[in-house]
Structure formats: structure tokens, C-alpha cells
Amino acid sequence: MTSLLFHKYHGLGNDYLVCHRSVAEQLSIEQVRLICHRHYGLGSDGLLVDSGDRHDPTLRIINSDGSEAEKSGNGLRIYARYLFDISRVGHAPFLVHTAGGDVHCRVHEDPHQITVEMGRANFSPAALPALIEQPEALNYPLKLADETLLVSLVSMGNPHCVVLVDKLDLALVHRLGPQIENHPLFPKRTNVQLVEVVDRNTLRIGIWERGAGFTMASGSSSCAAASVMRKLGRVDNAVSVNMPGGQLQITFGDEFQVSMCGPVHKIGSLMLDEDCFAGGDDANRF
Numbered sequence: 650m651t652s653l654l655f656h657k658y659h660g661l662g663n664d665y666l667v668c669h670r671s672v673a674e675q676l677s678i679e680q681v682r683l684i685c686h687r688h689y690g691l692g693s694d695g696l697l698v699d700s701g702d703r704h705d706p707t708l709r710i711i712n713s714d715g716s717e718a719e720k721s722g723n724g725l726r727i728y729a730r731y732l733f734d735i736s737r738v739g740h741a742p743f744l745v746h747t748a749g750g751d752v753h754c755r756v757h758e759d760p761h762q763i764t765v766e767m768g769r770a771n772f773s774p775a776a777l778p779a780l781i782e783q784p785e786a787l788n789y790p791l792k793l794a795d796e797t798l799l800v801s802l803v804s805m806g807n808p809h810c811v812v813l814v815d816k817l818d819l820a821l822v823h824r825l826g827p828q829i830e831n832h833p834l835f836p837k838r839t840n841v842q843l844v845e846v847v848d849r850n851t852l853r854i855g856i857w858e859r860g861a862g863f864t865m866a867s868g869s870s871s872c873a874a875a876s877v878m879r880k881l882g883r884v885d886n887a888v889s890v891n892m893p894g895g896q897l898q899i900t901f902g903d904e905f906q907v908s909m910c911g912p913v914h915k916i917g918s919l920m921l922d923e924d925c926f927a928g929g930d931d932a933n934r935f
């Protein structure tokens with residue numbers, strides 16, 4: 650077995666483990682879930698798998714529950730910093746391939762700051778996918794068990810359901826998040842953001858992430874929330890998105906091209922011991 654080497658980073662408290670493809674290929678989905686577990690494993694919101702391709706970096710994203718994500722803004726910033734740390738890239742912009750589309754990344758002179766060109770926000774429900782037969786779903790009535798919410802849908806290469814609220818309440822994120830994530834309207838589930846508009850350049854959001862639950866911060870969620878509020882005319886072209894973990898800067902170009910800038914910090918490099926997998930059926934630990 651190849652050495653199980655992982656590198657741990659966080660972007661505003663949203664933490665990921667990064668490993669080479671040769672490590673990930675040895676792991677079952679149950680083992681990935683165990684490695685990401687906060688008590689039985691190394692602990693993380695997910696696993697970022699590096700293809701190892703020097704000329705065409707490709708990122709695979711696995712959530713902490715073992716499901717796969719098409720795209721992750723924080724994951725991309727972390728992956729960019731990882732590539733910089735191992736000298737695969739410098740400060741010049743470079744392309745990264747993801748299942749949710751190609752993006753350009755740039756590591757600033759201060760390598761803690763990373764910019765990612767996230768691509769165009771897509772407001773078509775079919776892009777998420779969502780089972781709504783109309784061109785856009787803005788302020789769409791979503792029926793839950795005990796209430797109906799007005800939600801707005803957008804894809805950033807991965808699915809998002811945005812709920813505008815008068816005042817952000819994180820307890821409400823915990824209550825509504827899993828209901829919306831697993832709503833039958835979303836056959837592949839969805840990420841969820843509750844959004845408070847502070848002013849035309851400032852948002853506060855709480856995030857329930859598909860496959861990971863409540864998270865301190867999310868890059869793609871910040872882009873999604875800002876895109877919906879821009880579409881609704883509530884914010885301008887430069888937006889600060891504030892989350893429990895910190896702040897990201899979102900800017901818009903033509904036709905809802907979205908750029909995100911924010912910090913990444915390295916926690917350390919960790920060698921996993923195979924004893925982590927001892928003790929019987931991993932599924933019984935969850």
C-alpha cells in the first residue's frame with residue numbers, strides 16, 4: 650500500500666484533506682467517510698484528490714459523506730494553494746479541471762490569498778438539476794413539511810438553493826438545511842444558503858452543504874448567494890459575503906461571470922496509519 654499522505658488546509662474554517670490520486674485509489678467510500686470523521690479519522694469537510702497531472706491539474710472532490718461534488722469554491726482555493734506549495738504552479742494564472750467545469754486560479758504574492766474565476770452563474774433549474782419546467786426559478790414557492798419558502802435556484806457548476814431572510818439565524822440553517830438539501834425537487838440534492846442583505850455591497854449567509862451539513866464557509870455558496878441577490882437587484886457588482894468562518898470578496902463581470910477571492914491556510918501534512926481502519930464495519934461507527 651502506498652503511504653497514506655494527506656495535506657490539511659482550511660479556507661475560513663471550511664477544511665479539506667488533499668491527497669494524490671494514488672492514495673485515493675486505495676480507499677473505499679466507507680474509508681473516505683472514516684478518514685473525514687472528526688473523532689475516528691483525521692477530520693475534514695471533504696477530500697480533494699489531485700490528479701498529479703503537471704500540465705493539466707484536475708481536481709476530484711469527495712464530500713465527507715462519501716458523495717462527490719462537481720465543484721467547490723473553497724476546495725478550489727485550497728487546491729490552488731496546495732499546487733503552489735508543491736511548486737507545480739507559481740503566481741501566474743492557471744487552469745484547473747473539475748467535474749463542474751474548468752476554472753482559472755491565481756495565487757497572489759501573499760500566497761494566503763487566492764482568486765478563482767468561478768465561471769458564469771446559471772439560473773436554469775435544469776442546470777442543478779431541479780424538477781421545475783421553467784427558464785428560471787427566482788422566488789419560487791418550495792413546499793416543506795410545515796411551511797412554504799420562497800427560494801431562488803442557481804448553478805455554479807454545482808447546485809444551490811438560496812433563501813432570502815430578514816435576519817440570519819444559524820439555528821434556522823440547521824433546521825431548514827437538511828429539509829431543502831433532500832427535497833424531492835432536487836434529484837441530486839442541493840446546497841442551501843440562507844441570506845441576509847446588509848447593504849448593497851454586503852451579505853451575511855449561513856450554509857448547509859450537500860453531503861457535509863453545516864459548514865463555516867463555502868466559496869461556491871458565497872458565489873451563489875451573491876449571484877441570486879445580484880439577479881434580484883439587491884446588491885451591486887462587488888459584494889463582501891460574511892460567514893461564520895470569515896469573509897469572501899465576490900465580483901461580477903459581464904453575463905454573470907463570477908470571481909471569488911479569499912484566504913487559505915495550511916494546517917499540516919499528516920500520515921494516516923492503517924490502524925484507523927481496524928475494528929470492524931466502518932458503517933457501524935456513524
